[in-house]
Amino acid sequence: MAIDATAIEALIRSSFPNAKITVQGDDGQHFAAEVIDESFRGQNRVQQQRAVYASLKGLMDGANGALHALALTTKAPE
Template identity: 80%
Template sequence: MAILASDIETLIRDAFPNAQVTVQGDDGAHFAAEVIDESFRGKNRVQQQRAVYAALKGKMDGANGELHALALTTKVPE
């Protein structure tokens, strides 16, 4: 089952309601996302990305995951 960019954006926004979120991709499996959120301040890049992946609620889990690939960029607001 394919997933939509809007579905990914909704999952991320649910976990990071004040974030600036951009999700691109339209093939149903490969996407790029940028998440800019104050909650990332003081966290290293791995911690930031783990928080976003957790927000995806298993959509990337193994062979049964709906989301095959996500190029993820996380940042703290300037």
Template identity: 70%
Template sequence: MAVYAQELEDLLRQAFPNARITVEGDDGRHMSAMVVDESFRGMNRVQQQRAVYAALKGKMDGSDGELHALALTTRAPD
């Protein structure tokens, strides 16, 4: 089962309701996302990305994950 941009954005929006979120990709398996959220302030990049992966609720878990690749950009607002 493929994951589509709106579904991914909805999952991210649940975890980061005040974030600036951009999701791109249309093949359902390879996507990119940018999440800019105040909650990332003081976190290193690995911590930020772990928070995003947790928000995806298993969509990228192992070889059976619905989403195969996600190019991810995270940061706190300027």
């Protein structure tokens, strides 16, 4: 089951409604995303990325996940 960048962005946006989100990728399995959100302020990178992965609601769950790879960049706004 393939997924597209728009669907990934919508899932992330459901958890981070005010974030600046950019998702790139077009093969249905490999994507890169940048999420910039104020809620990340004071969190380390691992905490930020765990929060984003949680928003994907299991899409990256091993062999059963629709999303094979997501290169993820997270940060608080400057």
